Amino acid sequence: MIPFSLIHPLPSPTSGRKRRGKGQGCPSSILHLPLSILLLTLLIGCQPAPKPTPTPSPTPQARATATHAPREERWSTFANGDDVRALALEGDIVWAGTRAGGLVRWDIAEGTYEQVLYPQDGLACNDVRSVVVDGHGNKWLATCHGLSVLSADGVISITYTTANSDLPDDDVTxxxxxxxxxxxVGTNGGGVAAFDGSHWQVHSQENGLAANEVATLAVDGLGRVWVGYGQAGHGVSVLENDEWTTITKDPEGLASDRVLAIADDGQGRMWFGTWGSGVSVLEDDRWTTYTRRDGLASNYIWAIGVGEGGRIWFAAGASGGTGRGVTLFDGETWQTYTTEDGLASDTVWAITSGDGEAWFGTAPTCSTFTGCRGGGVSRFDVDEGQWTTYTTARAGLASNQITAIAFGAEGRAWVGTAGSGVSAFDGQTWRTYTVDDGLGSNLIQDIAVDATGKVWVGTKEYVDGGSFVGGGVSAFDGSTWTTYTTENTSRQGAQVTTVLTDTLADSSWAPVGFADDEEANTALTSGYVMFGTDPTFYRYxxxxxxxxxxxxxxxxxxxxPAGTPVYSVEVGLASNDVSALAIDAEGRVWVGTGDLYDYSGRGLSVFDVAHGTWQTYTYPTLTSNQITDLAFDPAGGKVWAATAPYVVPPGERVGGGVSAFDGNAWVTYTTKNSGLVAxxxxxxxDTRGDVRSIAVDGAGTAWIGAWTYEDGPAPVEPFDAVVNRFDGGDWRAYTLPDEGYISAIAIEGGNRVWVGTILTGAKVLTGENFISYTSANSGLVSDRIRAIAIDGAGRKWFGTADAGISVLGP
Structure with a gap:
């Protein structure tokens, strides 16, 4: 039996919460900012004025030294297996090779699945691009780090690499x-190799291939080997009688050189799926090309599958990477199937066929504004016309795009995703919550757990029907979700003016009685406005x-109509785009707002749960209205807010830095008045520091994650990541060249500092040096870190932007 990689019992909960910063959006100066944006509030009357901050002094800086991670440490992975890139059938078992989810074994009779994952199960890499089942029951797996073989008894018996064999390249495609x-075996850079179990024979450009970067392979009924490259100018190469011949684009032949899929239909025809030019068919030296005009859903063909009775299936895509479903050609007619018919996703990467059925490997369709939908394996019963979908998300991690991690009662892990909701893991089973369960949005920004065990989830608005909806803060008491939004925590304020002339519905502006923008900004400092009896809260x-x-x-x-009263709004939650959460010693929930895609933060709201009241702090009391992270210091009783610059009309960026609240007043730290490096x-x-993450250790020292750039006024990736340390008196900055930005910070045992970068993995500070953990030198599955959390047993959980969760520890 294959080792089941999802079981990792959790210990008792930790008293601390995870620390993570925001990983969304590009650094500010390279964004094209809109001219028409939200005018954000400048100050509300109930806020105390900020304390004077000390005169800045030079900050000691160092180019941090990073050493490699110890090899003996234990790693394991949690991953979603619904981004399917390859399929193979073995009786009642469907093998699915996935992107970032390893190999998934679906038992169709039982409706259950098991995963084979890197590193705990010996798989070379969790990107499995192709699967072949041989006559002995061995599964040959093309991965990003070699050719792994899963034996018939369910264990990885060997991985062939350039180090232990004549495989020409470890990137197997x-x-x-x-x-x-x-x-x-096709590779990305080493050409093609044939392996008979003992000997390797390598074919490359030197002996006949058109290129060494291989996209697809096929062997036809005559024993000829066909190679497609997916690149302009290369076409396809065929090996016949030990000689390679390359066929390129021709008006009377192959429609395009960019061939992504090849299939033999068993009836003497070879089918070639191309990038943008449809499908070309070779039969008896004659070529025929089919395109959208003939019935294909698209001219971008990503996969071809051959079914019974001469049925040919085509996975149709688009130049932008999104899918168009699958098209069936029975020799006479064409028919396209999409999600509206029952397909799991319109993005299809793999096709295989069995007895009276077709199988499709699909990928989730994800958007920054709508979240993720679909994915997994779809089965189509050809005779009955019925669809069945199999997804690992139903019983596992919802997505590999991780945004937040926190630990709750009994050590349960709560994992936020970028579009698929929140997954909870109790050490044995996963349960996912979405908007269908009462969550404000499936776009999760942060998670915090209070002293009573209630789970607080920060979400952001999503697009539905062309409008932004949802978002806010959702709280889970163990059985029920309650969501707090701007709409249900705010109320109509005083009348501030009237509408001057009749204004029709659907208008984005209204003539009103304000004399100038200063009067308007002062009257609508909350950032919202209401009209007459209309209950809608409109953004100013x-x-x-x-x-x-x-x-x-x-x-x-x-x-x-003219004369309609215009009202200000007494805001509760400042915005439904929640970016960060923290819970203080009194149980108050601190809610940061903002979105780094448009830098449209609205400040920091505080929810007094016991009294049901809200209070909001904004710039310039804070360093910015764009909150990127929050931290509570139990020893000092302070709340720390990391901020990035935000945008004020007519598109100018201001602010940024760090703010600290001691219960009475705010102190601000920026690049202008302190030793902060950002x-x-x-x-x-007038920006003063783009800060992305913050944590406070047991001694009350603040650790502040940021980024900088030294090679000119217009930053170009990669940036230099910066870790700032502030002990209340002195500043120290550690610079990590070309490592992006510090996306997450966590404190282990009160004083051991872990940081995550958006480009180069995770690091732990030991003395004055960092130990570096990357996907190349450790079991970390991705170098794009979005969240770090430490559980009660001291295990480090690293949430990645694209490959699930890596866990380091016992």
Missing amino acids: ALAMDGSGRIW QGFDPAARALFISPPLQADA WEDPPPL
Whole structure:
């Protein structure tokens, strides 16, 4: 039996919460900012004024030294297996090779699955691009780090690499098996190799291939080997009688050189799926090409599958990477199937066929604004016309795009994802919560657990039907979700003016009685406005003095005749785009707002749970309205807020840095008034530090993650990551060249500092040096870290942006 890699019992809960910063969005100065954006509040009257901050002194800086991670430490992985890139059938078992989810074994009769994962199960890499089952029951697996073989008894018996064999390159992209049982191996850079179990024979450009970068392989019924490259100018190469011949684009032949899929239909025809030019068919030296005009869903063909009775299936895509479903050609008619018919996702990467059925490997369709949908394996019963979908998300981790991790009662791990909701793991089973369960949004930004065990989840708005909806803070008491939004925590304020002329519904502006933008900004300092009896809270987008027009979003939901009262809004939660959470010693929930895609933060709201009241702090009391991370210091009783610059009309960026609240007043630290090292835009912009993450250790020292750039006024990736240390008196900055930015910080045992970078993995500070953990020198599955959390047993959980969770520890 295959080792089941999902069982990792958790210990008792830790008293601390995870620390992570925001990994979304590009550094500010390279964004093209919109001209029409939210006008954010400058100050509300109930806020105490910030304390004077000390005169800045030079900050000791060092180019941090990083050593390699110890090899003997134990790693394991949790991953979602629904981004399917390869399929193979073995009786009632479907083998699915996935992107970042390893190999998934689906038992169709039982409806259950098991995963084979790197590193705990010996798989070379969790990107499995192709699967071939040989006559002995061995599964040959093309991975990003070699050719792994899963034996018939369910264990990885060996991985062939350039180090232990004549495999020409470890980046294996395609597999095929010929009639004699030889495995043909396509690589990305080393050409093709044939392996008979003892000997390797390598084919490259030197002996006949058109290129060494192979995209697809096929062996036809005559024993000929076909190689597609997916690149312009290369076409396809065929090995016949020990000689390679390359076929390229021809008006009367192959439609395109960029061939991504090849299939033999068993009836003397070879089918070639191309990038942008449809499908070309070779039969008896004659070529025929089919395109959208003939019935294909798209001219971008990612996979071809051959079914019974001459049925040919085509996975249709688009130049932008999104899918168009699958098209079936029975020799006479064409029919396309999509999610509307029952397909798990319109993005299909793999096709195989069995007895009266077709199988499709699909990938989730994800968007920054709508979240992720679909993915997994779809089965189509050809005779009955029925679809069945198999997904690991139903009983496992919802997604590999991790945004937050926290630990709750009885050591349960709560994992936030970028579009698939929240997954909870009790050490044995996973349970996922989404908007269907009461969550405010499936786009998760942060998670915190309070002293009573209640789980608080920060979400952001998503697009539904062309409008932004949802978001806010959702709280789970163990049985029920309660969501707090701007709409249900705010109320109508005082009348501030009236509408001057009749304004129809669907208008994004209304003429009102304000004399100038200063009067408008002062009256609508909360950032929201209401009209008459309309219950909608409209976002205040700015005021045009010349037209005396108030700009709002969404557009008016009802007509606003002349004389309609215009009201301010007494805001509870400042925004439904929640970016960060922290819980203080009194149980108050601190809610940071903002979105690094448009730098549209609205400040920091505090929810007094016991009294049901809200209070909001904004710039300039804070260093910015764009909150990127929050931390509570139990020893000092302080709340720390990391901020990035935010945008004020007409598109100017201001602010940034760190703010600390001692219960009475705020102190601000920026690149202008302290030793903080972080990126600041060149003049005339008045930005004061782009900070992404923050944590406080047991001694009350603040650790502040940021980034900077030294090679010019316009940053170009990779940036230099910066870890700032502030003990209340002195500043120290550690610079990590070309490592992106510090996306997460966690404190182990009170004083051991772990940091995550968005480009180069994780590090732990030992003395004055960092020990570096990357996907190359450890069991970390990805170098793109978005979250770090430490559980009660001292295990480190690393949430990655694209490959699930890596766990380091006993």
